[in-house]
Structures are given as C-alpha cells and as structure tokens.
Amino acid sequence: MSPAIRLFRRLVAAGALTLMTLSPAFAVEKGVFFPETFTLPNGMQVVVVTNKRVPVVTHMVWYKVGSADEARGVSGIAHFLEHLMFKGTDELPPGAFSRIVAKNGGRDNAFTSWDYTAYYQNVARDRLELVMKMESDRMSDLRLTDEVVYPERDVIIEERRQRIENEPADRIGEQINATLYVHHPYGTPIIGWPQEMSTLTREEAERFYKTWYAPNNAILVVSGDITAEELKPLAEKYYGAIPTRPVPERARVQEPPISAARRVILRDDEVRQPSIRRSWHAPSYRVDPNGHAYPLQVLSEIMSGGPTSRLYRSLVVDQRLATSAWLGYSPTSYDLGSIGMGASPAAGVPMDKLEAALEAELQKLLDKGVTDEEVATAKKRMLAEAAYARDSLTGPAQTLGAALATGQTIDDVENWPVRIDAVTADQVNAAARAVLGKTNHVTGLLLPLQDKGS
Amino acid sequence: MNAIAARALGACLLFLASLPAHAIEIKRVVSPGGIEAWLVEDHKVPVIAIEWAFEGAGAADPKGKDGLANLAARTLDEGAGPYDSQAFAAKLQDSAIALGFDAGRDAFTGSVRTLKQNRDEAVELTRLALTEPRFDPEAVERMRAAVLSSLRRDQADPNYVSRRLFYSTAYPGHPYGDEIRGTLEALPTITPDDLRSFVKTQFGRDRLLVTASGDITPEDLGKALDRIFGALPAKAAVPAIPDAKPQGLGETLVATRPTAQTVMLMGQPGIQRSDPDWYAATVMNYVLGGGGFGSRLMEEVREKRGLSYGVYSYLISLDHSALVMAGGSTVNAKAGQALDIMRQEWKRMAEQGVTDQELADAKTYLTGSFPLQFSSTQAIARILLQVRRDRLGIDYLDKRDALINAVTQADVQRVAQRLLDPANLLTVLVGKPEGVTATRTLDGGS
Numbered sequence: 001m002s003p004a005i006r007l008f009r010r011l012v013a014a015g016a017l018t019l020m021t022l023s024p025a026f027a028v029e030k031g032v033f034f035p036e037t038f039t040l041p042n043g044m045q046v047v048v049v050t051n052k053r054v055p056v057v058t059h060m061v062w063y064k065v066g067s068a069d070e071a072r073g074v075s076g077i078a079h080f081l082e083h084l085m086f087k088g089t090d091e092l093p094p095g096a097f098s099r100i101v102a103k104n105g106g107r108d109n110a111f112t113s114w115d116y117t118a119y120y121q122n123v124a125r126d127r128l129e130l131v132m133k134m135e136s137d138r139m140s141d142l143r144l145t146d147e148v149v150y151p152e153r154d155v156i157i158e159e160r161r162q163r164i165e166n167e168p169a170d171r172i173g174e175q176i177n178a179t180l181y182v183h184h185p186y187g188t189p190i191i192g193w194p195q196e197m198s199t200l201t202r203e204e205a206e207r208f209y210k211t212w213y214a215p216n217n218a219i220l221v222v223s224g225d226i227t228a229e230e231l232k233p234l235a236e237k238y239y240g241a242i243p244t245r246p247v248p249e250r251a252r253v254q255e256p257p258i259s260a261a262r263r264v265i266l267r268d269d270e271v272r273q274p275s276i277r278r279s280w281h282a283p284s285y286r287v288d289p290n291g292h293a294y295p296l297q298v299l300s301e302i303m304s305g306g307p308t309s310r311l312y313r314s315l316v317v318d319q320r321l322a323t324s325a326w327l328g329y330s331p332t333s334y335d336l337g338s339i340g341m342g343a344s345p346a347a348g349v350p351m352d353k354l355e356a357a358l359e360a361e362l363q364k365l366l367d368k369g370v371t372d373e374e375v376a377t378a379k380k381r382m383l384a385e386a387a388y389a390r391d392s393l394t395g396p397a398q399t400l401g402a403a404l405a406t407g408q409t410i411d412d413v414e415n416w417p418v419r420i421d422a423v424t425a426d427q428v429n430a431a432a433r434a435v436l437g438k439t440n441h442v443t444g445l446l447l448p449l450q451d452k453g454s
Numbered sequence: 455m456n457a458i459a460a461r462a463l464g465a466c467l468l469f470l471a472s473l474p475a476h477a478i479e480i481k482r483v484v485s486p487g488g489i490e491a492w493l494v495e496d497h498k499v500p501v502i503a504i505e506w507a508f509e510g511a512g513a514a515d516p517k518g519k520d521g522l523a524n525l526a527a528r529t530l531d532e533g534a535g536p537y538d539s540q541a542f543a544a545k546l547q548d549s550a551i552a553l554g555f556d557a558g559r560d561a562f563t564g565s566v567r568t569l570k571q572n573r574d575e576a577v578e579l580t581r582l583a584l585t586e587p588r589f590d591p592e593a594v595e596r597m598r599a600a601v602l603s604s605l606r607r608d609q610a611d612p613n614y615v616s617r618r619l620f621y622s623t624a625y626p627g628h629p630y631g632d633e634i635r636g637t638l639e640a641l642p643t644i645t646p647d648d649l650r651s652f653v654k655t656q657f658g659r660d661r662l663l664v665t666a667s668g669d670i671t672p673e674d675l676g677k678a679l680d681r682i683f684g685a686l687p688a689k690a691a692v693p694a695i696p697d698a699k700p701q702g703l704g705e706t707l708v709a710t711r712p713t714a715q716t717v718m719l720m721g722q723p724g725i726q727r728s729d730p731d732w733y734a735a736t737v738m739n740y741v742l743g744g745g746g747f748g749s750r751l752m753e754e755v756r757e758k759r760g761l762s763y764g765v766y767s768y769l770i771s772l773d774h775s776a777l778v779m780a781g782g783s784t785v786n787a788k789a790g791q792a793l794d795i796m797r798q799e800w801k802r803m804a805e806q807g808v809t810d811q812e813l814a815d816a817k818t819y820l821t822g823s824f825p826l827q828f829s830s831t832q833a834i835a836r837i838l839l840q841v842r843r844d845r846l847g848i849d850y851l852d853k854r855d856a857l858i859n860a861v862t863q864a865d866v867q868r869v870a871q872r873l874l875d876p877a878n879l880l881t882v883l884v885g886k887p888e889g890v891t892a893t894r895t896l897d898g899g900s
Contacts, residue, residue, distance in 0.1 A: 053498060054478070054828045086747070095757060098747040103815045105822015122826045154760025158715070162763050162783050165714035166612050269712065273607035307543040316596060317540070323603035344607070346599050377548070384550035387569050391499045393829040 028383060028421035032414050033396045036228035040240045043216030045404065048231050049223040049396040057224030058394045059131050060120040061139070062401040064219070065212035067192075068114040068185040068252050068335070074204050076192020079112040080156055081205045085119065086110075087148040089141040094148045097134055104130060114186050115334040116405035122394065125225045129234055136238035139218065142209055149202040157198060160191050168268040168446060169275070175264050176444040180279045180338060184255050214245040219404050223397040252335055255281065258440040269449040276355055277342030280441045282329060284337040286407035292431035293331040296339060298423045299432055301378035302370050303327040303341070303361075311341070314361055321349050321357050334406045339435060351445060366437050369429035383417055478828065480838065480848055483666075485676040487684045491664040492838045492848060493675055496831070500570040502668040503832040504580075504678070505839045509663065510692035510773075511562035511656035514629040521636015522644055523557035525597060526652045530555050530564075532593035534582035539593045542579070551576045553583060557634055560773040561843065562656060567832050570669040577678045585685050587653060589646040598644070601635050612717040612884040616781070619709055619896070620719045620882045624700040629693075630775060658690025659683060665838035668831040698775045699723065702880040708892040709884045716789035716885030717781070720796070722878050724769050724776035725869065727844050733857050734865035735769060735778075735873065740816045741808045741866075742799065743767030743780055748815075750799050755782065761792045778873050790889020797876040804874035807867030821855045 036048045067078040088094040101108040106123035108131075121131040164170045174189050181187030191197070220239060222231055258281075283292045303310050304327040307317075311325035325343040341362070345354045389395060403413045481493045491504075512523025531546070531553050533539040546553055549572040555564045564584070568576035608614040618633060625631030636644075662683060666675050700723055725735045736744075743751035743766045751765045765782030780800075784792040808816070828834050841850050883890060 053496065054825050056825050056828075095747065095753075099815075102745060102748055102819045102823075105819055105824075105826075107823060107826060124822060124825065127822075151758065151760035155756055155763055158761070158783070158785060159763035161714040161785060166717075166783070168610055169607075268610070270610040272609045273603055306547050308540055308547060313540070317592070320596075320599075323600045344603055347602060381547050381550065384548075384569065387550065388501060388567075391501045391830050391832075393826075 028417045030415050030418050032386070032416055033390060033400060034414075035396070035400060035410055037410055038228060038232065040215065040235060042240060042242060042244045044218050044220060044235075044239050046220045046228070046231065046235050046239075047222070047400050047404070047410065048226060048228040049221075049400065050225075050227050051223060051390065051393065051396070052225050055125040055225045056122060056393065057125050057128050057222055057226050058120060058122050058397045059128060059135065060118055060221045060397050060401055061135050062116050062118045062219040062221065062405045063213055064116060064217050064250070064405050066113050066115040066117055067188065067190040069212065069250055070185065070188075070208070074196060074200060075188045076156065076190075076197045077200055077204050077208050078117055079191055080153065080197075080200050081208050082110050082112045082117050082119075083152050083156060084144055084149060084205050085138055085142065087152065088143050088145075089137050090143055091137055091141065092134065097138070100134065101131060106131065112190055114190060116402065118401055118405075120394070120397070128222070128226065132234050132238045136242060139213055139215065139239070140242050142206075142213075144202050144206060146202055149205065153197070153200055156191065157194070160194060160197065163191065164189070168266055168271050171268075172264065172266040172444050172446045175266065176277060176279055176442055179262050179264050180281065180442045181255060182258060183253055184335060185252055186333075186335065212247060214247050215239055215242045216244045217247040219401060221397040221401045221404075224393055250334065255336065261439050262442045264442060264444045265447065266445070267447045267449050271446055271448045273344060274351060274448065275342060275344045275446045276351060276358065277340055277444045278358070278441050279338050279340040279444070280435055280438055282337045282339040282435050283331065284333040284335065284406070285331045285403075285412065286334055287336050288331070290430075290434060291427070292434060294419045295423050295427040295431035296329050296435065297331070298375060298378050298382070298420065299370070299428050300327055300329045300339075301382050302374050302428070303365070305378060305381060310365075311343070311361060315343055315354075315357055319357060320346055321354050322346055325358070332402050332406055332408075351447065355443070362436060365432055369432070370425055372425045375423065375425045375428055379420055379423065382420055386417060478834070478851060480851070481672055482848055483672045483675050483679070485679040485684075487680040489659065489662070489664065489679040489683050491666055491675060491679055492842060493665070493670070493672060494667040494834050494838065495671065496667065496834075497669050499831060500669050501567065501831040502570055502573055502576070502666065502670045503565065503567045503835040504664065504666045504682075505563070505565045505832070505835040506662060506664040506683075507561040507563045507839060507843055508657050508661045508690065508692075509561045509843065510661055510695070511690060512557050512652065512692075513560055513695050513773075514693040515632070515636070516648075518640055519644055519648055520632055520640035521601065521634070522648055522652055523562060523656075524635045525594070525601060525641070525644055526649050527555040527557045527562065528597040528601060529589055529594055529649060530583045530587045530653075532597060533588040533590050534579070535586040535588075537582070538588065538590060542582075545575070545579060549575050551579060553580055555583075559630060559634070563839075565832065565835070573670065573674070573678070577681050581682045581685075584653075584657060584682065587649075589649045591646060594644075594646050594649065598641055602638060602641055605633070605635055605638060612711055612713045612715070612783075615709055615711065616717045616719040616882050616884045619707060619884070620721065620880065623702040623705070623707060623882070624721070624777075624880055625698050625775070626701060628698045629695060630698055630772065654687075655691045658687050658692075660688060661690045661692060662686070663839060663842045665835045665842060667835040667838070695774050700775065700777060700880060703878045704880070705893045706881040706891065707883065707894050707896065708887060708890065709882070709896045710886060711884050713885045714785070715783040716786050716883050716887040717783045718789065718793060718796070718881070718883055719779070719781040720879045720881040721777045721779035722875065722880065723873070724771065724778040725873060726776050727771040731865065731869045731872075732771075734861045734869040736820065736858070737813065737816045737861050738803065738808065738866045738870050738873075739767055739769050739778070740820060741812045742803050744769075745816070745819065750803070751780065751782070751796060754795050754799060755784075755792055759791075759795075761785075761788050761795075765792070765796065786886045787888050789883060789885065789887030793881070793883075793887075793890060797879070800874050800876040800879070803870045804876075807863055807870050810863065813861070813863055813866065817859055817861070820858050824854065
C-alpha cells in the first residue's frame with residue numbers, strides 16, 4: 001500500500017524460492033528461473049524472466065545500496081530517501097508517480113533493506129514503457145522541496161512507531177539485532193534510530209541520492225509477459241540514456257572478535273505469551289570461506305522444516321514444552337548473515353525449562369550430528385518444494401534482484417538445486433559445529449512484567 | 455473409465471474472460487458423480503491448485519464450544535485414515551503438497567496445491583483429511599495449545615485489540631461478534647468427539663463449491679472431485695444465522711493501552727455484494743480510502759499532514775451483515791486531529807460524492823489492475839472460488855469491466871449518501887489518544 005521496508009526480506013530470499021524442473025528421482029540439473037540477461041553500455045545490468053500466463057509484468061529497479069551503507073549519525077536515510085523518491089522530479093509533481101501508475105491500472109511500491117533499495121510496479125504489459133519512462137526519470141532527476149520532505153519525515157517516524165514501537169515482540173527483535181552486531185551496521189535498524197530520524201534533512205537525503213543512485217549501481221529486473229529481445233530497445237532508450245557516475249565501494253566496518261554470550265530481556269505488561277530466541281553470526285553466500293551456506297540451509301530444513309522437523313517433534317510433540325519451535329537462516333546478505341532458533345512455551349512451562357530443552361536439542365546436534373537419511377529427506381523436500389518458485393509473477397524478480405544486489409551471480413541462483421543436492425551429512429555437521437557451536441550468541445527473552453511462570 | 459471421462463468432458467462449458475491478449479478460459483466441469491467445479495486449465499507450469507468452500511459450515515459454534523470450527527480446521531490435517539499426525543505430515547512434505555483448512559465467518563474453506571507428478575497422492579491425502587480425520591487426543595491437545603498461545607500472543611497487538619473490541623461491540627450475541635478461534639475458557643472444553651460431530655454434520659455436498667486451476671484436464675479433475683468429495687453426505691446440517699445490524703453506532707470507545715500510537719478503527723452499516731449499487735460503492739471506497747496513495751484519506755492524513763503511515767477504508771460484505779470501515783494509526787497526541795479529518799472526509803464524500811476525474815481514475819484502476827491478481831495457480835483458483843461464493847456467474851470475468859464502467863457520478867453520490875454518516879460511526883481507539891471525547895473508556899488489558 002505504501003513505501004515499505006521489508007525487515008524480513010532477508011529471511012525469505014533465494015533459498016526458499018527456487019525452482020527445479022526435474023523430478024527429484026532424476027539427476028538434479030542447473031536451472032531455476034531460466035532468466036535472460038544483458039548489460040547496458042552504462043553498466044546497468046538487465047534481467048528478464050518470461051512468464052506468459054497473463055499479459056502483465058513486474059518491473060523492478062534494485063539499487064545496490066541499503067541502510068548498512070549509511071554514514072553514522074543519519075540512520076534511516078536510505079529508507080527516508082526511498083519515501084522521497086515518490087516526491088517529484090523535473091517532470092512529475094510530488095505524488096504523481098503512484099497516481100499515474102494507479103490510473104493505468106498498476107500497483108507500485110518500494111522497499112529498503114540493509115543491502116538494497118528496490119522500486120517496483122506491477123502493470124499490464126502495454127503499460128511497461130510508461131513505468132520505465134517514469135522510473136528512469138527519477139533515477140537522475142529527483143527534485144525535492146522542504147514542503148514535501150518534512151511532512152514525510154513525520155510519516156517515517158509514524159511508520160517506526162507502527163512497525164516497531166507498538167508491539168513488544170517487535171521491540172525486542174530490534175534490541176536482539178542491535179546486540180548481535182556490536183560494530184557492523186546490520187545492528188542499526190533499517191528504519192533508523194528515533195533520535196536520528198527526527199533530525200534527518202533534505203540535504204542528507206539528496207547527498208545519499210547523488211552518491212548511490214546511478215545506472216551502474218542499479219539492476220533492472222522484469223518478469224512476466226516479456227522477453228529480453230522485446231525489453232532491450234526500451235531498456236536502452238530509457239535507462240541507457242543515463243550517464244555512468246562514479247559510485248563508492250561498499251565498505252562497511254566489520255565485526256570485531258566477540259567473546260561473550262549476551263542476554264536481552266524485555267519485560268512488558270502487554271506480553272501474555274512469552275518467547276525465547278537465540279541468534280548467532282553466520283556466513284552469507286558472499287562471505288562464506290568454509291562453504292557453510294548450503295549445508296546450513298539443509299540443516300534448517302532438518303531442524304525446522306514443518307511438523308516432522310527435529311525441533312517441532314521434540315519440543316512440541318514429544319516433550320510438550322512449547323507451542324512452536326524454529327530455526328531460521330538466510331544466506332542472502334552482502335556481509336555476514338545470522339542464524340537463529342527459538343520457541344514459545346506451552347502454558348505453565350517456565351522459561352528456564354524451555355531454554356534448557358532448546359539447548360539440549362542443540363547439544364544433541366553438536367554431539368551426534370545429523371544422519372545421512374535426514375539429509376536425504378531434507379534435500380528431497382527442498383528440491384520438490386522449489387518447483388513452485390516459478391509459479392509466481394513477482395517471486396522470480398524478487399529472488400534474482402536480492403541475489404544480484406548482495407553479490408551473487410545469476411549462475412549462483414540457477415545452480416541452487418545442484419548445490420543443495422551436493423550437500424552431505426558431514427558438511428551439515430561441520431557447518432553446525434562451526435556456527436552453532438560458538439558461545440558468543442545473543443539470547444532474547446520476551447516476558448510478562450511479572451514472570452509468573454518461573 | 456473412458457465413458458466417465460467422456461461424460462466429464464461433455465459437461466464442460468467454455469467461457470472467455472475479457473483479460474486482453476491471453477484470455478482466461480473458465481470451464482465448468484461436472485464429475486461423473488455430479489460434483490461441479492470451475493477450472494482454469496493451464497499446462498505451462500506443472501502445478502495444480504484446488505480450492506473449496508462448505509458454505510455456512512461452522513458459521514456458529516455450539517454454546518460453550520467457541521472455537522470448535524477453527525480447532526477442526528487446525529486438526530483435520532493432523533492425522534487421517536491409517537496415518538497418525540507425524541506420518542500424515544511426512545507424506546505431505548515428501549511430496550511438497552500444501553493442504554490447508556480455514557474456518558471463516560460464512561464458510562469453512564480448504565485448499566490443496568500439488569505438483570502434477572504427485573496429483574494422486576494429493577487427492578488421496580485430501581480425501582482422508584476430509585472424510586477420515588483421526589482427531590487423536592495428542593494432536594487435538596497440541597493444536598488446542600497452539601490456538602491458546604496465538605490468542606495470548608495477539609493480546610499484545612493493538613490492531614488485534616481494536617478489531618476484537620469493534621466486532622464484539624457491533625455484533626453482541628451474534629456469531630459475527632465472537633472470536634473465531636474461541637475463548638480461553640471455552641477451548642479447553644472441546645473434545646475429539648465434538649470435532650468428529652462437527653465434521654459429520656457440517657460437510658455436505660449441498661454446501662460445497664469447488665474451483666481448480668493449473669495442470670489438470672477436465673476429466674482428471676472430474677475423477678479427483680469424486681474421489682475427494684464423493685463420500686461426503688448429500689446434506690449438511692449447518693447452523694441458521696440471523697441477519698444482524700451493527701450496534702454501538704455513534705459510540706466512541708477508548709481502550710487505554712500503553713502503546714506509542716493510537717490504533718483507530720471505525721465503521722457503520724455497509725452494502726451487500728449482491729446489491730446493485732455494489733460497484734458504485736466500490737468506486738466510492740476506492741476514492742475515499744481504498745486506493746492507497748491518491749485516496750482522500752491518505753492525501754489528507756498522511757501526505758498533507760504526516761499524521762500517519764497508513765489510513766484506509768474498505769467494504770465488508772458478509773452473508774448476514776455488511777460494513778463500511780476505516781482505520782489507521784497515529785501518534786497518541788494527534789489522535790483527535792486524525793480522527794476529525796477522517797470524519798470530515800466521510801462527510802465530504804456523503805455530501806459531494808466524487809469528481810469526474812476521480813470517477814475516471816477509479817475506473818481505470820479497478821478495471822486495469824484486475825489481471826494483476828492472477829499471479830499464481832492458487833491465486834487463480836481462489837479468485838474463481840470467490841466468484842462462485844458471490845454468485846456472480848461463470849461469465850463474470852467477462853462482464854466485470856462493463857459493470858464498473860457503467861457507474862456514474864450520480865450512482866456514487868446516491869450510495870455515499872445512503873452509507874456514510876459521520877455521526878453514526880462506531881469508533882474504537884486503542885492507545886492513549888489525546889483530543890478525543892470517549893463515550894466509554896476501558897482500562898487495562900482486554
């Protein structure tokens with residue numbers, strides 16, 4: 001409905017949304033979305049995924065810049081700029097962009113993550129040229145005035161209240177994240193810290209725009225009823241006309257060695273259902289010197305893939321200590337990633353008992369590892385589930401855009417089934433021990449004001 | 455089997471929708487056993503989706519058993535036939551079959567999505583869940599605990615608190631006022647036998663509507679329909695629900711909560727989907743607050759004044775009541791101001807209707823954006839099911855643009871005058887709103 005940050009985008013990217021065309025009974029081959037790609041002379045990469053079910057397209061422009069690229073002291077500027085991109089150009093008055101898209105039967109929005117900022121429109125195929133014209137216009141000709149900038153700053157502050165501050169579960173999530181990353185900007189919320197958001201200026205937004213928004217730092221992804229051959233002349237006409245500009249290296253400060261386990265506790269009168277969550281640093285696709293990213297996805301399926309998974313079976317079905325239990329991992333980030341596990345206690349179960357049970361499952365994994373059979377079942381299910389990935393208009397564009405904006409190649413995405421299929425139990429166990437065996441994790445507890453349970 | 459296939463094919467009626475260039479073709483399939491389904495056959499992706507509704511099933515839980523229909527929905531796929539909960543789940547996961555059930559206000563719905571290669575397995579597991587659910591005590595206890603946990607968790611969500619307060623005030627003593635998931639008090643009293651009795655009485659072929667989409671032929675769908683639904687009783691004994699008028703109109707309720715924002719929810723009697731003025735009301739709602747950016751509420755509350763991240767309006771048409779609603783959230787100190795603006799927009803629409811330009815823009819959006827909804831195999835089956843539930847006819851996709859384009863300014867004016875009355879809204883505010891005169895204040899937890 002409105003420019004939105006997708007805080008959890010990283011959790012649903014590449015891994016979960018891929019396609020394998022063969023039956024798992026046969027040899028697994030490369031091929032997920034079968035995209036076409038070319039690069040414009042100014043350096044802008046273009047990716048096309050054809051899907052001719054209905055005569056509509058998703059048109060997305062991804063900028064390889066996100067909130068982790070912000071300078072210190074202006075947290076939230078990447079997301080603020082995302083909102084301001086709807087506030088007019090030399091050709092369009094404030095607010096006209098979305099109004100014109102709607103008038104043409106389309107839907108548009110945008111989202112910001114730590115690593116990328118993306119703008120998209122879903123439109124009928126015959127309106128593609130119109131949105132390409134407007135999107136390319138605001139790539140280089142944004143025009144901002146104080147009259148539109150400062151009311152919008154109030155809007156993002158309201159957005160923060162709505163997304164983070166209204167609910168204790170969201171507040172502790174932000175605090176856990178800020179504790180997990182002690183130096184890297186992934187510890188700063190995408191939407192920003194409130195005391196800095198209220199001082200963001202038009203000039204700062206314009207500086208960020210001029211620094212990062214250039215065709216050579218952007219990716220065009222179009223999926224739907226279109227081929228690369230059809231798209232190319234339009235891409236050349238609209239995006240190809242924008243000159244290359246120098247863009248800085250993405251150089252984020254990195255995490256120091258962290259030797260302590262940390263605990264984050266939020267007690268709030270509103271909480272009726274407590275929960276526990278533990279997070280560790282983990283490799284991403286791009287920063288993965290020991291090849292753990294694919295084995296950790298298989299581990300996630302074994303531990304957390306539905307009602308037959310280890311955690312659910314043990315904590316919810318057998319021991320009846322929890323009403324839910326999970327392990328989550330996404331490798332789609334530019335720098336290091338994270339992996340987490342958590343649970344909600346069944347009525348009357350003290351949190352320390354639940355935490356001990358979670359730790360026991362973890363210890364069992366580290367001591368005894370997973371079996372070949374578990375790995376085979378998990379891979380079979382992941383590859384079968386992946387066959388749905390192309391059955392979507394926007395999914396392929398989102399997965400490819402996020403992958404390319406975080407340092408993966410199309411070849412990486414297309415080889416996902418092959419790489420998952422190649423994972424062995426030894427690799428899963430090595431990855432589990434290397435990542436989950438570390439004790440410098442963060443444990444978050446969301447509790448009622450008076451913890452009657454313990 | 456050939457004779458059966460021929461009959462299934464013979465019953466197919468073809469209709470073409472008005473979606474440009476690539477038409478969506480809906481086939482009416484009648485199975486050998488007489489079960490009707492609408493199908494959009496599409497062999498481009500090897501996926502099949504089937505959606506169904508038992509109309510009226512579970513629309514009112516028995517006294518003291520609040521949450522029965524929802525608990526049944528949660529437990530139907532927790533073991534069936536020869537398979538216990540774990541075995542059943544493993545079969546679904548191994549074949550990447552997504553099977554789900556949902557207890558709604560006016561119907562009990564279900565869906566299954568499968569790869570073509572696992573079609574027979576998906577059909578068999580669906581049949582078992584619907585006709586031979588086990589309701590093993592362990593599974594019932596586990597799902598009950600999960601529902602109770604979700605109810606407790608939601609009490610920290612001010613949006614949830616506002617919805618609960620709105621509906622319990624608008625529909626006291628009527629099922630529409632109840633929490634579908636039940637209450638902390640009633641849920642523990644529901645037994646496996648209650649669930650068995652629910653399934654036995656609520657699922658009948660007389661109440662069944664089915665749609666499908668994807669990589670399946672009409673003859674194969676016909677066979678699947680008989681396999682899944684053929685053994686169900688011909689008639690269900692669904693509860694009779696009286697029509698209900700929203701209550702509490704003109705009241706402003708404040709539920710005091712320590713939240714950063716005030717969550718606002720307001721509404722009054724709306725319009726039925728079957729009303730001839732539905733399309734005029736749809737245009738009215740789009741201009742008022744249904745259209746995101748560019749809608750009057752967003753323009754006045756967010757764009758001009760920065761009071762909110764989002765405000766919106768929407769229409770709800772239930773079988774026995776209808777509402778026109780609006781909502782949003784704003785910082786506590788500005789709640790009175792935001793609420794005043796929303797009520798002023800309500801009044802302006804009632805008095806002046808929409809402009810020529812607003813009418814034209816609404817029409818191009820409402821017609822042009824419709825094909826965007828056909829985004830996946832399952833989405834297409836879902837759209838068809840809604841068309842069937844709304845009794846719009848198999849040629850509806852064809853007619854839809856014309857129905858919207860026929861709306862005039864006078865139509866919108868008439869329907870706005872009929873529906874919108876700012877003095878007659880039931881308003882619910884959750885938070886610590888300032889500048890608001892409450893007719894009733896509720897302190898502390900819900």
